[in-house]
Amino acid sequence: MPGSMHFRWGKRRPQSYTYSPYFPGLQYNRALKVFLGGNFWDSRSTGYKLSSPDAEQAQHPPVDPNEHGFPDTACIAYRLSHAEYRPLFELVWGEGSFDITWPADTEAICSTPEGAAVLNGSRNALHQHLTGSSGSPASDAGAMPVALGRDNRTKADNVFDHWGQALEAFEASANVSAFSSKFDAFLAGTYTLTADEQAGYDLFRGKGNCNSCHLDGRGTALKSGQTDTSAAPGGAPLFTCFGSANEGLPRNPNIPFYYETKPDAFDYTPNPAGFGFKDLGLGLFLRSLSGNNPNADWIQYAPSVDGQMQVSSARNAAMTPPNCPNFQKAFFHNGYVKSLKELVHFYNTRDVFAYPVQSGHCPAGTIEKVTCWPEPEVKNNIDMTQGNLGLTDHEEDLIVTFLGTLTDGFTTPYPDADKYTGNCLPPTALSPPPPPVSAAPFPPGLTPPPL
Ligand code: HEC
Numbered sequence: 001m002p003g004s005m006h007f008r009w010g011k012r013r014p015q016s017y018t019y020s021p022y023f024p025g026l027q028y029n030r031a032l033k034v035f036l037g038g039n040f041w042d043s044r045s046t047g048y049k050l051s052s053p054d055a056e057q058a059q060h061p062p063v064d065p066n067e068h069g070f071p072d073t074a075c076i077a078y079r080l081s082h083a084e085y086r087p088l089f090e091l092v093w094g095e096g097s098f099d100i101t102w103p104a105d106t107e108a109i110c111s112t113p114e115g116a117a118v119l120n121g122s123r124n125a126l127h128q129h130l131t132g133s134s135g136s137p138a139s140d141a142g143a144m145p146v147a148l149g150r151d152n153r154t155k156a157d158n159v160f161d162h163w164g165q166a167l168e169a170f171e172a173s174a175n176v177s178a179f180s181s182k183f184d185a186f187l188a189g190t191y192t193l194t195a196d197e198q199a200g201y202d203l204f205r206g207k208g209n210c211n212s213c214h215l216d217g218r219g220t221a222l223k224s225g226q227t228d229t230s231a232a233p234g235g236a237p238l239f240t241c242f243g244s245a246n247e248g249l250p251r252n253p254n255i256p257f258y259y260e261t262k263p264d265a266f267d268y269t270p271n272p273a274g275f276g277f278k279d280l281g282l283g284l285f286l287r288s289l290s291g292n293n294p295n296a297d298w299i300q301y302a303p304s305v306d307g308q309m310q311v312s313s314a315r316n317a318a319m320t321p322p323n324c325p326n327f328q329k330a331f332f333h334n335g336y337v338k339s340l341k342e343l344v345h346f347y348n349t350r351d352v353f354a355y356p357v358q359s360g361h362c363p364a365g366t367i368e369k370v371t372c373w374p375e376p377e378v379k380n381n382i383d384m385t386q387g388n389l390g391l392t393d394h395e396e397d398l399i400v401t402f403l404g405t406l407t408d409g410f411t412t413p414y415p416d417a418d419k420y421t422g423n424c425l426p427p428t429a430l431s432p433p434p435p436p437v438s439a440a441p442f443p444p445g446l447t448p449p450p451l
Contacts, residue, residue: 003067005113008270009256010066012041013335019313021054021172022238028298036242041309041333042281044291054171055164065115065124066270072144075110077159093162100152109145117267119145129289130273179236180412182405187232200402203395209385214239214314239314244282245383246307248350248376252336253359282308307378309333318404321420328425340403342369344396351387
C-alpha cells in the first residue's frame with residue numbers, strides 16, 4: 001500500500017489488526033527460548049511504555065516516512081486539536097488536553113513529509129540503517145522539528161499516548177474484533193460444521209499441524225485415530241500463539257520499496273540499499289534497526305530469531321469486502337502469496353519443490369508457486385514443522401474451506417463490512433488460477449509428495 005505521499009511505499013504488507021489488542025506485551029520466555037507478544041510483523045510494538053502493544057502500534061504509522069509521514073509526533077496532537085471530534089477526545093482525556101502553544105510554523109512543518117531535506121532528513125531507525133547515516137538520533141523526541149518547549153512537548157506527548165489508547169479501545173470493540181464467525185458459533189454449539197469444514201478442521205489440527213502455532217484453544221489430535229472432545233477454555237481462541245517463526249518466504253520482488261532508490265521531490269530516498277535490504281523481521285527490531293528495542297538484554301537473542309515474523313491470527317484471513325467480490329488479497333508479511341490455496345500449498349510443499357532461485361527464475365518445466373518455490377529470503381531459523389506435510393490437493397482445499405469458518409460476520413453482521421471504498425478489480429483483471437497440483441508435472445529428480 002502506498003503512503004500518504006503516494007510515491008512512497010513501505011517494506012511490508014500491512015498486518016491485519018483484528019484481534020491485535022489481545023496480544024500481550026513482548027516478553028522473552030527463557031525456558032522456551034522464544035519471544036511472545038508485541039504487535040507488528042517484527043513485534044516492535046512491545047507495550048513497554050503504555051502496557052499495550054496495540055496502543056503503541058497505532059503510534060508508528062503516523063510518523064513512518066513511507067506511511068502517514070508526519071515529521072513529528074506533535075503533528076498528531078496538532079491535527080487532533082483541529083478535528084471535529086476534538087470535544088470527544090477532551091471528554092475522555094481532559095478539557096486541558098490541547099492547551100498547547102503552537103509555534104507559528106507548525107502547520108508548515110506538519111505539511112512536510114518526514115525525511116524531507118529541509119527538516120534535516122529522517123529520524124526513522126530503518127532509514128538510518130539503510131543509509132548508514134547518523135543524522136539526528138532515531139526517534140529522539142528532543143530532536144523533533146516542531147519547536148515546543150518542555151511543558152508543551154509533554155502535553156503533546158500525552159495527547160499522542162491517549163490517542164493510541166483510544167485507537168486500541170476501538171480495535172478491541174466488536175466493530176473490529178467481533179468473535180462472530182461460524183467457528184465461534186460452532187464452539188457455542190449453535191452451528192454444526194459442514195462435512196468439508198469439519199474435515200478441514202481435522203486436518204488443521206491434525207496432519208497439517210497448523211494448530212501448533214494458530215491455537216484453537218482446544219486439545220490436539222495430531223496422531224491419526226485420536227479423537228479430541230475437549231472444550232475451548234474461555235470460549236474465544238485467537239488462532240495465534242503470540243510467537244514468531246520464519247516460514248521461509250521467498251523474497252517478493254514486486255514490493256515497490258526495492259525500487260525507491262532515488263531521491264524524491266523532498267530529497268528523501270526511502271531505500272538507498274535497493275535489493276540490498278534483507279528483512280530480518282524480529283532480528284531487525286532486536287538490533288534496534290526498525291524501532292527502538294527497549295531491553296538491552298534482548299539484543300543477544302537477535303541471531304536466534306533472524307527471519308522470524310509474528311504468527312498472525314488466522315481469524316479473518318479469508319475476509320474480503322462483500323461489495324468487491326474480486327478483491328485481490330495478499331498474504332504473509334511480504335504479500336508474496338496471493339490466495340489461501342497458495343498459502344496452504346506453500347506450507348505443504350515448500351521443501352518438496354524448493355529451488356535455489358529468486359522469484360521469476362524458476363527452472364523450465366516448473367511453475368512458480370505450483371511446482372517451484374524460490375529460496376527463502378532469510379535462510380536462518382526456518383520452521384521445519386512445515387514445508388512437507390504430504391497433504392493431497394483435495395486436503396489443501398479442505399483446509400482452505402475451514403479457514404473460511406474463521407471470518408467474522410456470521411452470527412452478527414460485521415459492522416461496516418461493505419464500506420470498502422477502494423477500486424474493485426473487474427473480473428477480467430484477475431489472472432487465471434494456477435492449475436491444480438495433481439495435474440502439474442513434477443520436475444525431474446524430485447520425488448512427488450505422497451498423494
Ligand atoms: C511454526 C508456526 C506455524 C505453523 C505450524 C503454521 N503457521 Fe501459519 N503463520 C505462522 C507465521 C509466523 C505467519 C506469518 C509469516 C510471515 O508472514 O512471514 C503465519 C501466517 C498465517 C496466516 C495469515 C496470513 C496473512 O497474511 O494473514 C494464515 C492464514 C496461516 N498462517 C495459516 C496456517 C495454516 C493453514 C497452517 C497449517 C498448514 C499454518 N498456518 C501453520 C506460523 C505458523
